[in-house]
Amino acid sequence: MAQATFSVRMDENLKMEFETICNYLGMNMSTAINVFARAVVKEKRIPFELSASELYSKENALRVFNDIRRKAVENGTADMTIEEIDEEIAKARKGIE
Numbered sequence: 001m002a003q004a005t006f007s008v009r010m011d012e013n014l015k016m017e018f019e020t021i022c023n024y025l026g027m028n029m030s031t032a033i034n035v036f037a038r039a040v041v042k043e044k045r046i047p048f049e050l051s052a053s054e055l056y057s058k059e060n061a062l063r064v065f066n067d068i069r070r071k072a073v074e075n076g077t078a079d080m081t082i083e084e085i086d087e088e089i090a091k092a093r094k095g096i097e
Helices: 012-024 029-043 052-056 058-075 082-094
Strands: none
Touching: 012 029
16 A cells, blocks of 8 residues: 655644654654544544643643743743732733833
8 A cells, every 4th residue: 555644733732742652652753643543434523522621721721831831930920929910910901001
């Protein structure tokens, strides 16, 4: 059977996590994608449920928290007190910069 190649763009962290899990399962990413493609073709559907519940998962919440923390460090606001944060929120609500 003739082989074809295609390229997929994805978040670097997702790729690393995907590769780690594939390796743990004893396959490379290419094999995993082929397993997925065969299941889609065989079942004529995506072989798992898609839902928005992942938006509210613990892993996603932790990822968002860490992104916010990293941005706070970059912006020099990581050491703000609760009072300073409350003050900034009050200013934002009033439209004051």
